Amino acid sequence: MEREIVVTGDGSKTIQIKDWNEQYHSKHGAIQEAYHVFIKNGLELFENQGLSILEIGFGTGLNAFITLLEAPNRELRVRYTGVEAYPVLKTEIGQLNYVEELAAMEHRKEFEKLHSCTWEENTFITPNFSLLKSQKDFKEIQNSAEFDLIYFDAFGARVQPELWTVEIFQKMFRALKNKGVLVTYAAKGSVRRAMQEVGFQVERLPGPPGKREMLRARKL
Ligand SMILES: C[S@@+](CC[C@H](N)C(=O)[O-])C[C@H]1O[C@@H](n2cnc3c(N)ncnc32)[C@H](O)[C@@H]1O
Numbered sequence: 162m163e164r165e166i167v168v169t170g171d172g173s174k175t176i177q178i179k180d181w182n183e184q185y186h187s188k189h190g191a192i193q194e195a196y197h198v199f200i201k202n203g204l205e206l207f208e209n210q211g212l213s214i215l216e217i218g219f220g221t222g223l224n225a226f227i228t229l230l231e232a233p234n235r236e237l238r239v240r241y242t243g244v245e246a247y248p249v250l251k252t253e254i255g256q257l258n259y260v261e262e263l264a265a266m267e268h269r270k271e272f273e274k275l276h277s278c279t280w281e282e283n284t285f286i287t288p289n290f291s292l293l294k295s296q297k298d299f300k301e302i303q304n305s306a307e308f309d310l311i312y313f314d315a316f317g318a319r320v321q322p323e324l325w326t327v328e329i330f331q332k333m334f335r336a337l338k339n340k341g342v343l344v345t346y347a348a349k350g351s352v353r354r355a356m357q358e359v360g361f362q363v364e365r366l367p368g369p370p371g372k373r374e375m376l377r378a379r380k381l
Pocket residue numbers: 184185186217218219220221222223224244245246247248297298299300314315316317321
């Protein structure tokens with residue numbers, strides 16, 4: 162499918178799938194959304210510990226990069242797994258402006274390494290942040306009680322309803338440790354009900370600018 166780089170409301174870029182009229186991030190602000198959904202309502206629940214994170218849709222690496230930047234503030238040693246079926250191309254990565262927009266020039270090498278490191282191999286990007294990129298379909302995920310936190314960042318149910326089902330959330334529930342947390346930008350009632358059906362306790366939280374609500378699910 163044809164992909165194009167577009168600028169979002171906060172000046173950070175994202176990728177758009179033209180045929181679907183769907184973007185990798187909110188059109189109101191890619192960085193703004195990533196911080197609100199995944200950092201403020203996910204990562205910031207944890208402190209001073211080893212933390213195992215699963216990202217559903219590694220894509221541009223924005224969530225991984227922001228997590229790498231924020232982890233030291235909370236004294237976290239992160240083991241990050243990013244699942245992605247259709248990796249972003251080198252030419253597309255070169256057009257993204259996350260290093261500049263985050264004023265993280267001294268971390269440019271780390272952003273590049275997130276993308277250049279070998280798939281299916283655990284790589285230390287910094288001493289306190291390792292990354293395993295796995296190229297596969299979300300439906301193939303078979304982990305059990307491995308993760309503390311899941312960033313569920315699939316395309317919306319409008320275009321990929323098959324990724325917001327009981328079957329997928331069962332896999333997510335299984336992949337989490339007890340007391341694990343899943344965060345997502347989505348807030349649809351059908352998504353919340355699918356999460357509840359597999360055993361998650363679900364909260365509706367205020368969404369990022371442009372979106373009324375988002376969901377956070379806990380495995381208690
Ligand atoms: C909304 S984008 C988010 C990407 C990423 N979190 C980011 O910040 O750039 C969803 C991602 O899921 C990937 N994807 C879509 N369907 C998939 C599937 N069935 N299995 C694995 N990855 C998939 C897409 O290629 C895309 O990178």
